[in-house]
């Protein structure tokens with residue numbers, strides 16, 4: 001029986017569902033709170049007992065550090081560091097998907113007002129969405145309706161850390177029925193999906209978006225498979241928006257929350273993650 005390590009920075013309902021699924025399958029597992037576990041390249045004995053390690057940290061900084069460390073020491077980690085590097089950066093995600101002919105929201109990386117004005121022109125004008133390369137839960141994003149708003153937002157960014165001085169501008173997409181789609185994709189297969197509906201243009205559940213089941217259509221299956229192939233497989237949550245020309249990918253998440261999605265979809269996402277882990281043991 002393989003031994004699975006689950007690294008975390010505190011157990012949410014999501015991790016509790018995973019633990020339940022591991023127990024149900026009688027899998028040998030250990031919970032590893034990364035806040036209390038030193039990452040020491042000179043002492044790998046603790047890590048050697050695991051056949052595969054699942055990263056489930058709430059803290060992106062800690063999760064990234066653990067993934068890089070464990071990958072560099074030859075441990076099998078899900079998701080692997082190449083997938084994580086792409087998903088951590090919304091601009092890299094957009095460029096990798098675009099290079100692989102997956103429809104994505106048009107995104108341009110800029111760093112000052114004159115570049116921004118040119119980018120907005122080529123995106124077809126206002127409104128646009130400004131966002132950082134990294135981030136989650138709808139933070140540090142803004143809908144920019146005019147030049148004054150652009151100027152203000154750039155001025156504010158100047159006082160954030162330097163990495164926020166380079167930012168993404170995207171075309172703003174008017175969402176069908178005030179919703180976007182989150183697809184849960186494991187090893188290229190979309191196992192289920194949810195609509196996230198909100199009266200606010202940011203539909204994240206962390207911002208109060210309502211969750212309901214989204215049927216898995218052939219179009220969704222295909223775009224998810226192509227996205228997953230471009231990114232390198234693994235366990236992904238792919239955010240998409242419906243447009244008049246079909247689905248487009250917004251972003252891809254590598255350590256997704258799914259606790260609110262098992263009930264509406266009727267799919268055990270935690271079970272599917274566990275089954276996938278068991279196929280990934282070294």
Ligand SMILES: Nc1ncnc2c1ncn2[C@@H]1O[C@H](COP(=O)(O)OP(=O)(O)O)[C@@H](O)[C@H]1O
Nearest residue numbers: 129135136137138139170171172173180202203
């Ligand atoms: N270009 C856009 N046009 C319309 N809505 C957007 C756009 N970008 C993001 N959104 C909305 O904001 C939400 C959060 O954006 P996202 O890029 O996924 O950031 P986060 O990583 O914080 O979830 C999306 O789920 C979507 O509802």
Ligand SMILES: [Mg+2]
Nearest residue numbers: 137204239251
């Ligand atoms: Mg998102």
